[in-house]
Amino acid sequence: MSLAALRGLLPSPADYADVPRHWRSDLAAGATVGIVALPLALAFGISSGAGAAAGLVTAVVAGLVAAVFGGSNVQVSGPTGAMAVVLVPIVGEHGVAALAVVGILAGLMLMVAGALRLGQLIGLVPWPVIAGFTAGIGVIIFLQQVPLVLGPVEAGTRPVTAAWHALQGADWAAAVWPLAVVAVVVALMLVVPLWNDRLPVSLLAIVLVTVAAEVLDLPLARIGQIPSSLPVPTLPSVDPALLQTVLTAAIAVAALSAIESLLSARVAVDLSGDARYNPDRELVGQGMACIASGAFGGIPATGAIARTAVNVRAGGRTRLSVITHSLVLLGVIYLASGPVSRIPMAALAAVLMLTAVRMVPAREIRTILRSTRSDAVVLVLTMVVTVLVDLVEAVQIGIAVAAVFALRAVARTSGVRREPIDSAPDPADERIAVYRLSGSMFFGAAERVRSDVQAEGHIDVVILAFSQLRTLDATGANTLAEIVRALERQGVTVLIKGVPSQHMALMRSVGVIDALRDRRHLFDAFPDALEHARGHVRRAAASPPAAPLGEPVPTG
CATH class of the missing domain: 3.30.750.24 (STAS domain)
Incomplete structure (x- = not known):
């Protein structure tokens, strides 16, 4: 690799050239996405089997490292639901301690992939696959919030099933207040921008609802207790036998992190309108984030499309917003664990519900559905598999089906x-x-x-x-x-x-x-x-x- 190509994979002052123009909105967006990321980090840490502290550490450490070294200006990285699903069997088979080794191995693989410029392959993903993946993620995010509002369901349940069970088993009398919070937050987020679109409306809505819930002593589920400090970074002891057994798992983690991060960054480009995006550098940054997270006792990270969307919608335009998100979470750990623990889960669910609805590219979907039958099939299939099966499999199946249709079209014209x-x-x-x-x-x-x-x-x-x-x-x-x-x-x-x-x-x-x-x-x-x-x-x-x-x- 040439020196110029290597320099393109490293941070530069140009990354922060737009900060003087956007620093106010970046700080507000970073604070907003930091608050939104907090319960997700805790939840994904728990669902992975590593614990709430591991999820929070990942959001802080991996989020900060990926913000500085990644290839996107607005991508927010951290623990995700898809990664948690992959990590559960690893924890069950090898224990929580193996996650650090898996994360470091996966991080090294991602860095090598970035250095080999494999990130450019994301350009081969067809538009209908990206649109279907984005729409499917939006549906998943929306469905994930239903149990937060109506009542918890059994852990590990797929989003569609969890939402259905939450609707079936809901105590509608008790759900009045959570539903009222959702309605107020959504109303504020829709109405306030009509009056002043520069206000951090999602953060403002969360603060107002939290204060009201405390003053009125409303019966609402809160975030709850969070860790109060970060662990000291250490490198895990390397057992050659363990390396051999977790190598396959590390490959799966690296593949998921690459696919999810690159697609999330591509979606972030569409959401923000900022075309400055380096997929190879993104792989290097995510690899470094996984290594750093493993050293601090966290779990492997990926680009998180939900938090990235919140960041963009809240006004984030430079890396300062993503760095602020990590610093807010760090400040929460040491300074504000008490007040933040009182935020109603329904308020956060409302923010994500509206974000999920806005994520669905309705105009693109209409355009693709009207274009060709094969593109429509690819879009719908990718979206359905994303929602009902798995994110990585959805992309793989979508690309495979699109390739078959493309080959058939080429064969017909040849x-x-x-x-x-x-x-x-x-x-x-x-x-x-x-x-x-x-x-x-x-x-x-x-x-x-x-x-x-x-x-x-x-x-x-x-x-x-x-x-x-x-x-x-x-x-x-x-x-x-x-x-x-x-x-x-x-x-x-x-x-x-x-x-x-x-x-x-x-x-x-x-x-x-x-x-x-x-x-x-x-x-x-x-x-x-x-x-x-x-x-x-x-x-x-x-x-x-x-x-x-x-x-x-x-x-x-």
Whole structure:
């Protein structure tokens, strides 16, 4: 890697060039997302099996490191629900202590991936997959808040099932106050910006509702007790046997962190309108965040799309907002654990509910649904799998299905057609067939080309014109070789014209050129190939009967 490329993966003063213009909104957004992130960090730490303290440590340490070293200006990193699901079996099999080793290994893998510039591969993710993933995440975030408002359900339940169980088992008399809090917070967040869009409305709504709940002594569930200090950073003891057993888990964690972080950062670009985003640096930053989190006793982190969306919607525009988010959480640990512990969970749920609704890209979804049937299928499938199954699998399935549709479309626009001979008429032309291959000759189109290239009984020469062939793979080249051999076995002479230079090496290595009866049957220009074909027909008509099938026919 060049020095310039390496410099692009490291922090620079340019990261903070816009801070003087946005510092007020950044500080307000950072404070807002810090408060919103607090209960999520605690909850995800508990659900992963590592404990509330581990979740909070991850939000502070990983959030700060990723903010400084990551590739996005507004991405908020920390513990997430998807990562918690992956970590549960690791804790069950190897214990909580193994999470530090897994996180550090995964972090090293992410840094290597960033240095190898693998983050650019996120550009290959189709638009319908991103839109479906974003919409699915929005639905999940909304559904996750339902039990916070109506009452808790069994831990580990999928969001759809949890929301349904919460609705079924809700004590509606007791739910009056939480629902009232949700209504007030949502109303404030919708109305206040109409009056003054510069106020940190979500933070203002949370403060007002919390004060009112304390003054009126309302029966509302609160955040509850939180840790009061950070642990001292230490490197875990490395057991070679443990390394071997957790290596597969570390690969899964690294893959999830990469996919979720890169997609979240892509979504953040759309939400903020700021196109400055370096996916390779994002991988390096997330890798460093996982390593730092492991050293402090936290869990592996990823970009958190819910908190990132809150940050953007609250006015965050530079890294200062994300750094502020971590510092707010750090201040909460040491200075404000008491007041913050009294925030009603319903107030936070309301903020996330409205954020989730705003996250769903309704305009993009309408556009995609009206575009093509295949894009609509990819969008809906990605969204459904995201909500009902798993985030990583949703992206994998969405990309796979989109690839199948894309290959089918390319195959349909690729093929072969028989062309008339556009030159002065010649009696020999009746015994010459010209086929022009266009588009892509690959595994998806090879069989159709094979079936289309045929020589009737009166044809002596077939000219295969390749000048419009754009792409060629090994399957396509092998099919071409088989077509040439089959025609030659039928006694038909094959001439090849206009092979693009980029395909010649592959056609030689696979055997297309060797399948020709004579190496002189390879031409650059069509007139030369046609003249040779006409001469061949004339000589064949004037010569004695053809040799038995399988023996070479002399040519000029």
